[in-house]
């Protein structure tokens with residue numbers, strides 16, 4: 001691993017060490033520590049676009065970035081185009097990068113069509129990416145998984161679709177949704 005500067009859209013990062021978004025972990029104090037020890041980019045945990053849309057107080061707390069060394073990204077999730085647009089437009093006033101979650105495997109998330117479930121509906125995923133890019137005032141990135149399961153490996157077509165939609169960078173978690181967090185993360189042959 002070697003350090004180099006990185007640019008995402010028009011946002012310049014000090015280096016290529018990026019903090020992965022983690023629910024319940026990458027809160028404000030955790031991000032401040034990572035920034036202190038040199039992270040080039042930090043990210044909030046996944047934040048519900050519906051929570052933002054309905055002005056939920058607890059959701060808003062997840063988006064506090066006071067005192068942080070910039071740049072900082074916020075990750076939003078959801079499959080309702082209007083809620084995602086609203087969230088992107090408003091959250092892009094607070095942070096330097098908006099990341100779209102297309103990888104969360106949790107049952108309570110996928111049952112609503114959110115997170116990794118979008119990998120089974122690339123038409124909707126494309127609509128979300130395009131609309132979020134259109135309204136966001138900052139570069140938009142996306143985090144996907146390699147696919148839904150071993151029969152549905154869609155990382156390459158999803159990445160191409162996201163690139164065409166104007167997304168500035170893509171993170172790929174090298175597991176399928178079916179693998180959850182088990183086995184070794186890998187991108188090569190299945």
Ligand SMILES: Cc1cc2nc3c(=O)[nH]c(=O)nc-3n(C[C@H](O)[C@H](O)[C@H](O)COP(=O)(O)O)c2cc1C
Pocket residue numbers: 020021022023024025045046075101103104143173181185
């Ligand atoms: C506790 C926990 C919470 C996570 N929350 C999120 C999240 O909010 N958004 C997201 O995109 N990924 C989330 N992830 C996935 C990580 O960002 C990362 O992609 C994944 O752990 C793969 O990296 P690893 O192989 O080093 O574990 C989470 C992972 C863990 C372990």
